[in-house]
Structure formats: C-alpha cells, structure tokens
C-alpha cells in the first residue's frame with residue numbers, strides 16, 4: 022500500500038516537487054534549492070478517489086452576443102496602458118517583476134494615487150515598507166494628497182478581510198507577493214508554498230469581485246520572478262521592469278498578456294520626482310552619441326509598434342590573448358559570434374586576432390535580428406578605424422549565406438529616422454518600397470559585401486593589424 026506522503030520537498034527555484042530531498046533539483050538543476058514543505062492537500066492525484074461526483078456544467082456558445090464586453094480603464098499612465106494593451110482590465114491579475122530598486126513601488130504608487138485622484142477606489146498594500154515610508158515617497162512624487170487607501174500588512178487573511186469589507190475596489194496593489202504569509206502554512210514567507218497559496222487566493226478574489234489586481238514580484242539573480250513559475254501561469258499579464266541602474270531609463274516589457282500583444286514596451290525615465298514617461302524614446306537613446314568616433318552606428322529599430330533609434334557601439338582591438346575576447350552588452354552574444362563568422366567567411370574580414378566589444382548605448386536590450394546590419398557596420402567601422410557618416414541609419418538582417426534580408430516595418434523606421442534629422446538609410450535592397458515620397462535616401466544592400474560600398478575608406482592602418490584583413 023502506498024504511503025501517504027505528507028511532506029514534500031519543493032524547489033524554491035522552479036516549484037518542482039520531490040518526495041525525497043536531493044542536493045540538486047531534478048527539474049531545473051539548481052543546487053540546494055529543495056526545501057521541506059508541508060503539503061496541505063497531499064500529492065496531486067491522491068484526492069481523486071475521494072472527489073465528489075461532478076455536476077453538469079452549463080455550456081455557453083463562443084459566439085454569445087449578450088456577454089458583457091470587457092471594459093478596460095486607463096491607468097493614467099500612457100506608457101503602462103500601451104504595455105498592457107490599452108489599459109487595465111477589471112477582474113484581471115497583473116504581475117510586475119524587476120530587480121530591487123528599479124522602481125516598481127514608485128510606478129505603482131504613482132498609478133494608484135492618480136487613479137484614486139480621479140475617483141476610483143484604489144487600495145495599496147505594502148508588506149515591505151511602513152506607512153510613513155510610503156507617505157514620504159508619495160510626497161516626493163507629488164501625490165501625497167490623493168485619496169489612496171493604504172495598509173501596511175503582510176498577513177493574507179487581514180488583506181482579504183479588508184478587501185471584502187468595503188465595496189469592491191477598482192485596483193488592488195500588493196507589494197510584494199513574496200512578503201505575504203498565510204497563518205496555517207508551515208513555511209516562511211517567500212517560499213513556493215506561501216507565494217503560490219497567496220497568489221491563488223488574491224487572484225480568486227480579483228476574478229470574483231471584478232477588481233484589477235497588481236502583484237509585485239521579486240526577481241532572482243538570474244532575472245526570473247522568484248518563486249514558482251506557477252505564479253506567472255496564474256496571472257493574466259506578466260510585466261518586467263528592466264533597466265540599468267547606471268542609467269535613468271526604465272523599460273516596462275510584457276512577457277505574457279492575455280489581453281493584448283506582448284511586444285510593446287513602455288519607456289520611463291527615473292528622475293528626482295519619480296518616473297517620467299518618455300513618449301519619444303529615440304530622443305532618449307541618441308543624444309550622447311559621438312558620431313565622429315569609429316565604431317558607432319545608429320540602428321533604426323522597432324519595439325512593438327514603436328520605432329526606436331539606438332546607437333550600437335563596437336570596439337575592435339588587437340588581442341594579446343590566445344583566445345580573443347568577445348563581450349556584448351545589450352545584444353545576444355551568440356548573434357555576435359555568428360556575425361563575426363559571416364563577416365569572415367562571406368566578406369573576408371577576419372576578427373580572429375582581435376578582441377571584440379559590442380555595446381548597445383543607454384542600457385537598452387535589443388533582440389531584433391534587424392540589428393545585424395547596424396552591428397556589422399559598427400564592427401567594420403571600428404576595425405577600419407573610420408567613422409561612419411553621421412547622418413545614416415542602418416537596418417537589416419544578415420543570413421549565414423551573407424545575404425541581407427528584408428525586415429518588417431521599414432517605412433515606420435525610416436520616418437522616425439527622418440524625423441530625427443537623418444538623411445540616408447542603409448537597408449536591405451529587398452525592403453518594401455514606400456508608397457509616398459521617400460523620407461530618406463536609400464542605400465540598398467543585397468549581400469553583406471555590399472556594406473563596403475557604403476562605408477568610408479579605411480583610415481591609416483595601425484601597427485599590429487594585418488593589412489589584408491581590412
């Protein structure tokens with residue numbers, strides 16, 4: 022007869038359960054992440070035999086016309102509305118993750134206070150800060166007078182009782198899910214069991230009451246929202262607040278959204294008086310550019326539906342090491358290795374004896390393959406010690422064959438570049454032609470070799486460089 026397991030070992034990294042303790046989680050290979058937790062319900066499946074006979078559900082038609090339409094409301098922040106796909110959906114649950122100090126509490130306090138100021142019922146539960154601290158921050162943000170209801174407690178039972186006491190709020194913010202604890206559970210706050218149970222109870226409340234719920238989640242050192250992935254499955258929308266602590270820019274990115282696209286970003290700037298929304302992001306990422314320096318190329322990118330111009334910087338220097346260094350910030354390092362191989366094999370430029378550094382200015386992370394041409398131009402400009410013309414933008418994907426492939430939204434990118442004063446674009450020859458007057462001069466590339474036609478000639482060669490390679 023199988024023994025009824027009452028104790029489970031739960032991985033604090035991925036949420037997997039095991040019947041026995043082990044040094045390494047079998048699911049995610051994390052070391053020392055298994056912690057003994059009391060299982061309230063027993064292992065899955067054990068309760069099946071005891072389950073009552075189910076009742077017959079009433080089936081609805083997908084095409085129901087009398088269903089109430091989903092009515093979003095604006096969060097009062099255009100950037101947050103953009104990322105969520107047009108505003109906050111009543112009854113939905115949103116999880117917002119990010120490194121400590123990135124600005125999650127600042128953003129949510131501002132949003133909640135602004136909504137409260139416009140007559141919506143907003144509740145803010147802080148398990149991390151005392152009321153005085155929150156009030157101090159509200160003063161800095163200039164929203165101290167807003168009729169926002171605030172409570173500093175981390176006991177889930179108290180929070181739920183408070184929520185159920187008044188009329189259902191429009192917006193509930195819980196900062197953060199890792200601080201909550203439930204009386205009956207024998208686990209520390211922040212453990213998988215606590216986080217899972219607390220999130221479940223709060224999401225259930227949101228669905229039943231029609232209140233929109235926003236949970237703040239901490240992230241682990243490798244950038245995942247701490248606790249089980251399960252919380253990400255429970256909520257409707259997952260947003261990550263990212264940015265580089267050394268830069269004032271903050272980017273809000275959706276990784277999951279049941280009510281909209283996930284490729285939109287919101288851009289903010291952390292200032293002395295809180296987060297400022299940045300409607301024109303390109304202006305934020307370009308101004309410090311040193312156009313006369315070799316190795317700088319402007320990439321005409323797209324984030325979601327929004328064009329974004331960013332500078333890609335490359336530095337190529339002779340290497341003193343047997344295995345030359347490759348370091349990338351803001352771009353995929355595999356993509357750089359691929360690009361270097363393509364430049365070597367298809368364009369005859371070898372980086373084998375060079376250290377290569379590539380950086381996306383402003384702390385932005387680019388994931389578009391369309392940045393290939395800009396990165397290649399920056400690399401070639403650096404190895405040839407010749408600056409690119411300052412009035413050019415670059416875009417296009419480079420295939421392993423060396424062919425330059427068309428990318429989407431060419432017109433949108435060119436319009437943005439023209440708005441910011443650029444005169445010409447180096448782009449795939451196969452790029453879709455514009456319907457109206459062209460905003461920029463087009464310099465088309467069919468193959469990565471064609472880049473040489475649009476680059477300035479190499480400057481005087483430096484000692485230690487191989488003349489054939491440039």
Ligand code: TYD
Nearest residue numbers: 121122123124125126127161292293294295
């Ligand atoms: P916070 O919202 O507390 O971060 P999180 O909740 O994600 O941990 O942000 C704190 C940081 O923001 C802190 O390092 C200081 C900075 N900040 C400003 O620069 N200006 C401001 O007006 C505020 C409130 C914070």
Ligand code: MG
Nearest residue numbers: 125126149196
């Ligand atoms: Mg905080």
